[in-house]
Amino acid sequence: MWLRHFHSSWRYLSRHKGYAGLNIIGLTAGMVTCILISLWVWDEQHYDVHHLKADRIYRATRQVRFGGVDAWMGTLEPPAAAMFRQEFPEVEATVRIRHYDACVVRTGPVVFKETRLAFADPSLFDMFTLPLLQGDGGGALAEPRRLLVSRTSARKYFGAGDAVGRTLTLDGMGDFQIAGVFQDMPAAGHFHFDLIGSMTSLAEAREANWTTSNFYTYLLLRPGADPRAIEKKYVQVMTKHVGPLFESFFGKSVAQAIADGQFRLQLILQPLRSIHLHSKLRYEFEPNGDATYVYLFAVAALLVLGVAVVNYVNLATAQAIGRAREVGIRKSIGASRSQLALQFLAEPFMLSLLALGLAMSLVVMVLPLFNELTGKTLGLSMIAISSWVALGVGLIAVTSFLAGGYPALALSAFQPVRVLKSGWCAGGRGHWLRRSLVIFQFTVSGLLIIGVLVVSRQIEYAQTKNLGYEKEQVLVLDNAHLLGIQADAFKNEMLGDPRITHATISGCLPVPSSVFNYTAYADRRIDEAHAIPVSGFQVDVDYLPTLGLKLVAGRNFSRAHGTDDRAVIVNRALARQCGWREPVGHKLGIPGDDAINRGQVVLDEYTVIGVVDDFHFETLHSTIRPLVLRLGHQPELIAFRFVAGSAEEVVTRLRQTWLRVAPDQPFEYYFLDERFDSMYRAEDKVRRVLAVFVVLAVGVGCLGLMGLAAFMAERRAREMSIRKVCGASAADVLGRMLREFVLLVCVANALALPLAVYGANRWLAQYAYPAPLGVGLFVVSFALTLVVALLTVAWHVLQVARADPVIALRYE
Amino acid sequence: MIRLRDITRYYTNGFVKTFVLRGVRLDVAEGEFLTIMGPSGAGKSTLLHILGMLDATSEGEYYFHDIPVHELTERRRTELHQQNIGFVFQSYHLIDDLTVYENLETPLLYKKVKAAERKSLVADMLDRFGIVAKKDLFPAQLSGGQQQLVAVARAMIIHPRLILADEPTGNLNSKQGEEIMALFRELNRAGTTIIQVTHSEKNAAYSHRIIHLCDGWVTGHQLAASG
Incomplete structure (x- = not known):
């Protein structure tokens, strides 16, 4: 029948072909869409499932309220992982990962800029399922100055030859010996590394320093353990470890600060498999789904x-x-x-x-x-x-x-x-x-x-909004650090070209680049009310004119003032938050670099010399946060403002000069407005x-x-x-x-x-x-x-x- | 075989009831050849559809072999219909998308007859009606008389005890019409009860008995020439 x-x-x-045709075309289109989207949805929902222990792995993150600002942070202090192992019997193992998203790596004449470099504890290969093609992962990571590379990277550096036993030089970190090769990580994972160094190579990883937090920390829980229980006990355990330090810093106990509503600390353990779709930290390894x-x-x-x-x-x-x-x-x-x-x-x-x-x-x-x-x-x-x-x-x-x-x-x-x-x-x-x-x-x-x-x-x-700076006609030279001490000379030589009106050396631009986040203290008063989480840019004297930033009060940095080493320019948002009506002349306390390393706070005093109009140094997702500009030598990028219509000639000129000054180094550049568009x-x-x-x-x-x-x-x-x-x-x-x-x-x-x-x-x-x-x-x-x-x-x-x-x- | 008691059929249109049949009382014996005559709109076709269980009555009782049709569910009615009744229409009503063979086979499919038996039954019919050569043609490729022949064959294939024919020769020329009527007489002589609706006195003459309908009333019975 x-x-x-x-x-x-x-x-x-077959007698009503038009009718059949219309329906078949329609249904086919609908089905193609459904099948493709099903594949996509399936893929999005199956991130990190290839790790055999995935259902017991959690990433430790924290929601922190500090200085009136809430932040969700994915990185922990160097000793935090050890603390989890000691204090929580539910935790079977931990792995710390320190991520470097820009490092120049070389072997002989071969040079690459690596964005997927990480350092990890030896337990990485026990916890995560990362098949090794050569070498012993855990053993390799237990020794200093050892490096594991992905199969693709091994080919990239050494061609068909054997990579194990060879040496790669990581700029600023020295030589590393390759101890193994691992399979390229599958696309459906929330991290992908090409180079994995041993954590013991990093000095900061060995310190018992509770004032920096740069380590993504993963916990492997014992079967049946309840992550909620760990989250609940966390603040209490942390207080035991950092209580005295906190008190010396703020003059009140952790419990008191929490009771006053000024401080909040909440551990959130993210199940590994849900990180891709549900984690929205300010800094992730890669953009998530x-x-x-x-x-x-x-x-x-x-x-x-x-x-x-x-x-x-x-x-x-x-x-x-x-x-x-x-x-x-x-x-x-x-x-x-x-x-x-x-x-x-x-x-x-x-x-x-x-x-x-x-x-x-x-x-x-x-x-x-x-x-x-x-x-x-x-x-x-x-x-x-x-x-x-x-x-x-x-x-x-x-x-x-x-x-x-x-x-x-x-x-x-x-x-x-x-x-x-x-x-x-x-x-x-x-x-x-x-x-x-x-x-x-x-x-x-x-x-x-x-x-x-x-x-x-x-x-x-986003593209047409008045951003507070001029993103057009700015060319950015990447890898400026490869020029070493010649960076300044390079910049000055280029400024001789009539087509280049301004140039600045800095690591920080209002597109994804380095940013330092720290807490500054208004009028140098160390207490909760004056603590302001800020972003910090290190710039040179030409930064403001090159980017077209507008000063609304005071003056720009100047070589004529010898005291500008201790001067800052702040944005309006910072002035507002500090409650300054006439910001110029106010003092700002910034924790000194050495001070943090000694585990106690010593503030360096800076004077506000100028106020710059608010500009969007992050995407339009976030409001303009307080920003501090300081003079500093951070030769990562050189930005050139050029005369309209001369882009091609400027690039040619730059390349020629680069090849003369640094013939062995890769010449890489981008235009600021293009990089801006890529943020969306x-x-x-x-x-x-x-x-x-x-x-x-x-x-x-x-x-x-x-x-x-x-x-x-x-x-x-x-x-x-x-x-x-x-x-x-x-x-x-x-x-x-x-x-x-x-x-x-x-x-x-x-x-x-x-x-x-x-x-x-x-x-x-x-x-x-x-x-x-x-x-x-x-x-x-x-x-x-x-x-x-x-x-x-x-x-x-x-x-x-x-x-x-x-x-x-x-x-x- | 058929007993109608006070059959009334009306359609409600807003608050107005339009009566099509009023208190029809009719008995039909097994093996009879009955003609229903009357002017247009007299209710002839409606009566035929009620007899054929395609339409329901508004009031009254309908017994088919003593089964109270007016009380049956749609499903039981369909079953009774499948077993006993064949229809022949003025405009043939063959299914355009099916071949002659498939048109003949369709009632058997609905009756859930096994494939082998279906095949032999269809072959029999094609043979008996002399349309073997036409079995793979579609209705549009046949003349009106041939189409009606197929329609009669389709009605006969389930060996119905009752054939209902609604102006079966209305669309045919006189020669084709006579052939169809002769076929009906033959079927009737072989034992099939036939009820036809017609305007034609000539067709009526083939039957045993004539009833006249007017405005939904039965206005007269008469024995036909052959009766």
Whole structure:
């Protein structure tokens, strides 16, 4: 019997190729979207699962309130790991990881800048599953000056030759001997290192220093241990270790500071597998994923499939009128309702089967494109065959039942007596259903369009907002430290070029670069109320003019003032927080470098000589925080401001000079505005993926609308002909036919509006500086959906409006 | 075989009831050939559909072999219909997407007849109606008379005890019409009960008995020429 159902469905579909085509295209698009997004979601949710002990590994992070500012920090003090092992019996093992995101590494003439260098405790290879190709991981990391390299890095430095036993020089850290080679870390992990050094090589790792925290610390808990219990005991245990130090610092006990609400410390153990999607620390190893986008994209994919399913329901119920006679005949020769319903379910089943086949081949074809779009390396073999089968069966079941359910019920309910007599049965219900479904489709389209517009506007806003500095016409030379003591000479030589107006040597720029975060004390008063967490930039005297920063009070650093070593320029945010009305002349206490190392606080005194207008030195996600500029020699980057239009010549000139001064060193540069744009790469990715969804949802929706318009044109041809015979003009007829579609689009947009406003506000809440939501967005979305809808139906409607009424009426 | 008692059928349209049949009382014996005549809108087709269990009654009782059809669920009605009744329509009503062979086979599928038996039954019918050569053609490729022939064959394939024919020759030329009517007479002589609706006195002459309907009332019984 089933075979017969398929057989007759096949006949029907091959006779109505347009109808079948529209549905197959729609369903295929929906399924491709669902499959690709499923792969993506699956990948996002399976980070770090390759570590066999993953379910017992936690990363120790802390939420800290200090000086009126809350921060969530991922790094701990050097002795913290040992403390966990001693004080918490639940902890079986610990690993500390010290991450270096910029280090120049060389062997002979081969030089690379490494961004994925880390130092780790020997337990790294016990806790995490990192297969070694050569050497003994734990043993190697137990000795100083040992290095393990990834397979790719080994090839990069040594080609086909053996890497083990060779030496790499890490700039500023000395020579390291390679003791092993590990497999490249899988893409689905929250960290990827190419070089792993032994922790014992680092002096700071060996100190019992509780005043710095640079170590990501991972805990392996014993089976059955409760992470919550550790979190609860943490403050008490910490107090035991740092209580006296804290008191000498602030003059009150930890308990007292907590009671006063000035200080808060909360340990949060992050389960390893949830770090990728749920951890949002200020500093992560790499940018993490975001659970919100996982849900957002999953919903968007389902909506696209929903639009395709709606197409089927619309077209099938519209077609039903033509099939009423068949239903009548079949009932009159003895078909029961359930037999008929099954027959009409066979059709969407077959369509979805075809669509799934097409979708799978399309997925294979577009997967590389999708990977490019999302920056992933997804593959079909990523999920097991059984999961594929489940996905396929699920897609077919969902689409055929959702799509076929209503038409099957509606068709099988036709009364044979009526349909056989009059030839068809016009159902009022079906009409309303179709209208609601079209509204649904356009609501989805409207929502997605507004979504893309909001994201685009935020990116554009960031790019055009007055940032407080001038990001155009600034070229940044990377690796300036390779010039060593010649950096200044290099800078001065370049300043001789008329195309270069300013140049500054610094490690700190308002794009991702080095930043020091520490606590400064207003007016040198060491107490909680005057402690201000600040970011610190080390700059030279040319920093302000090169970046175009505006002084609002006081003066810039100057070589003429010998005392500027103890001078600072602060931003307005800092002046505000200190409560200074006339900031110039105030004193600022900054912990000296030596002081911290001795485990006690000695403040160096600095005088405020100038106030710079607030500028965005971080992304628009965060508010402008207090910033301190100090004179310092930190030759990491050299920024050049050049005359507009001379970029190419400047680069050429720079390269020539570089090759002369440092012939063996890599010449790397970037433009400040490009680097700035890259800070919004995550947003850009979201925008592009959403844009694809928009095209799919709108495109699939239009297919359905086109089918519907064709059907409507056919049905109303007679009515419109009569109207024309009675004197209606083509324009009247056109208006009458289009009115309904316009109305549907209006209703859909009205529905999309509140949903979009809600969603957009939720999304924009992550920005301290959100782009304002203008009416323009909604007008654009409305106009776009309306124009697309009208264009889609135009052809069929025009046919009717221009038709010769005699032809339509002749066959009555 | 059939007993109708005070059958009334009306359609409610807002607050207005439109009566199609009023208090119809009719008995049909096994093996009879009955004609229903009357002007357009008299309720002939409705009566036929009620007899064929495609339509329900508004009031009254319908016994088919003493089974109270008016009390049955839709499912039981479909079953009774599947076992006993074949329909023939004025406009043939073959399924356009199916071949002659498949059109004949469809009622058997709904009756859940086994494949082997289906094959032999369809072959029998094709043979008996002389349409073997046409079995792979689609309805649109046949003449009206041939289509009606297939429709009758389809009605006969389940060996119904009752054939209901709604103006079976209405769309045919006179020669084709006579052939179909001759076929009905033959079937009737072989034992099948036949009820037809027709305007044509000539067709009515094939039957045993004629009832006249007007405005939903039965206005007269008459024995036909052959009766």
